[in-house]
Amino acid sequence: MKKFLFTPGPVPVPEEVLSEMSKPIIHHRTEEFESLFAEIREGLRYIFGTKEEVFVLASSGTGAMDAAVANTLSRGDKVLVINGGKFGERWGKICSAYGLNVKEIKVEWGEAVDPDQVKDALENDTSIRAVLIQASETSTGVKHPTTEVAEITRERDDVIIIVDGITAVGVFPLPFDDSGIDVLVGGSQKAFMLPPGLAFVSMSEKAWRFNQESNLPKFYFDLKSYLKSAKNNTTPWTPAITLVIGLALVLRNYREQGLEKIYNRHANLALATREAMNAIGLEPYAKNSPSPALTAVVAPPDIGAGKIISGLRDKFGMTVAGGQDQAKGKIFRISHIGFIDKADTIAVISAVESILKDLGYSFDFGSGLRTGAEILAME
Numbered sequence: 001m002k003k004f005l006f007t008p009g010p011v012p013v014p015e016e017v018l019s020e021m022s023k024p025i026i027h028h029r030t031e032e033f034e035s036l037f038a039e040i041r042e043g044l045r046y047i048f049g050t051k052e053e054v055f056v057l058a059s060s061g062t063g064a065m066d067a068a069v070a071n072t073l074s075r076g077d078k079v080l081v082i083n084g085g086k087f088g089e090r091w092g093k094i095c096s097a098y099g100l101n102v103k104e105i106k107v108e109w110g111e112a113v114d115p116d117q118v119k120d121a122l123e124n125d126t127s128i129r130a131v132l133i134q135a136s137e138t139s140t141g142v143k144h145p146t147t148e149v150a151e152i153t154r155e156r157d158d159v160i161i162i163v164d165g166i167t168a169v170g171v172f173p174l175p176f177d178d179s180g181i182d183v184l185v186g187g188s189q190k191a192f193m194l195p196p197g198l199a200f201v202s203m204s205e206k207a208w209r210f211n212q213e214s215n216l217p218k219f220y221f222d223l224k225s226y227l228k229s230a231k232n233n234t235t236p237w238t239p240a241i242t243l244v245i246g247l248a249l250v251l252r253n254y255r256e257q258g259l260e261k262i263y264n265r266h267a268n269l270a271l272a273t274r275e276a277m278n279a280i281g282l283e284p285y286a287k288n289s290p291s292p293a294l295t296a297v298v299a300p301p302d303i304g305a306g307k308i309i310s311g312l313r314d315k316f317g318m319t320v321a322g323g324q325d326q327a328k329g330k331i332f333r334i335s336h337i338g339f340i341d342k343a344d345t346i347a348v349i350s351a352v353e354s355i356l357k358d359l360g361y362s363f364d365f366g367s368g369l370r371t372g373a374e375i376l377a378m379e
């Protein structure tokens with residue numbers, strides 16, 4: 001059976017990238033590697049929308065989240081975490097592990113944060129030094145209004161905004177320099193169509209100012225070492241060479257396509273999936289602000305998400321993600337990131353209908369597919 005991966009990380013990788021990564025290993029202290037890395041630095045700047053350096057770490061995304069905190073803040077600093085899902089919760093855990101004073105804005109799962117709440121929190125407590133947020137909260141499928149929140153922190157010299165853009169960078173517009181973001185994090189196994197193992201992080205001038213005073217412990221992820229090495233087109237430690245070779249090709253392809261086309265592709269796949277589910281009577285979990293990276297769908301309560309997920313796996317070889325914690329058994333999540341195209345999306349919509357029919361759900365069979373296919377045909 002042919003296998004399909006519809007999880008919002010890891011994602012399917014294009015075959016040409018897989019074969020690029022099967023080439024013989026090169027040494028990283030060579031001109032060959034340095035010229036590849038020079039190209040990557042440019043490509044990442046383009047995707048991140050920044051003139052700053054974008055660092056390439058050998059870790060999963062959480063490593064870059066860790067680095068973002070360790071390189072900007074200091075022991076006892078008060079931080080404001082936007083917690084509307086598993087990854088928001090993770091910001092809080094990382095900050096607590098470093099001995100920071102964590103204050104949270106709890107957002108109901110499936111909802112986006114209200115920027116006014118952030119504004120009020122910062123006005124009421126001027127000792128807060130950082131706001132930490134997910135541009136796209138993958139556990140709930142919500143897109144938070146990150147650029148609006150960044151407008152608020154931008155006005156303040158003493159507050160930075162640290163953004164987890166792991167399912168946002170390369171998915172929808174989130175221009176680092178133009179929106180006043182201070183730290184932005186990305187990951188290879190999400191929108192970069194690569195296997196897990198690389199994480200990306202970039203820091204604004206303001207964040208570098210915070211870095212000068214930062215006294216949190218850091219060594220492997222000390223971004224000052226990365227900055228110094230980047231200027232020589234290399235990394236301080238042995239990079240994940242295989243993945244870096246794959247990254248160069250992905251970035252070349254992205255550059256050729258252009259950001260607008262990339263953003264439109266994700267928006268179109270997401271809209272088609274959302275409307276298709278809607279047509280068969282299934283609601284999105286993120287009602288007001290869905291992320292174009294994935295669609296979290298509420299399963300019919302009498303059926304539950306578990307049977308839909310196992311049905312897709314057994315009958316169609318398709319892996320979709322379930323819900324976590326309070327959303328477990330309630331939702332299933334279909335990804336639009338990675339090497340996913342219109343044909344894949346048509347297939348998963350149709351497969352969901354087939355499984356629902358098997359499970360005795362009553363609906364107009366084929367109406368989701370018709371709706372989805374019509375939207376996909378428009379792009």
Ligand SMILES: *Cc1c(COP(=O)(O)O)cnc(C)c1O
Pocket residue numbers: 008009060061062063087134136137138164166167187190
């Ligand atoms: C995947 C993901 C992460 C990082 O998870 P890793 O397993 O460490 O790669 C962080 N934030 C969000 C929003 C994610 O989707």
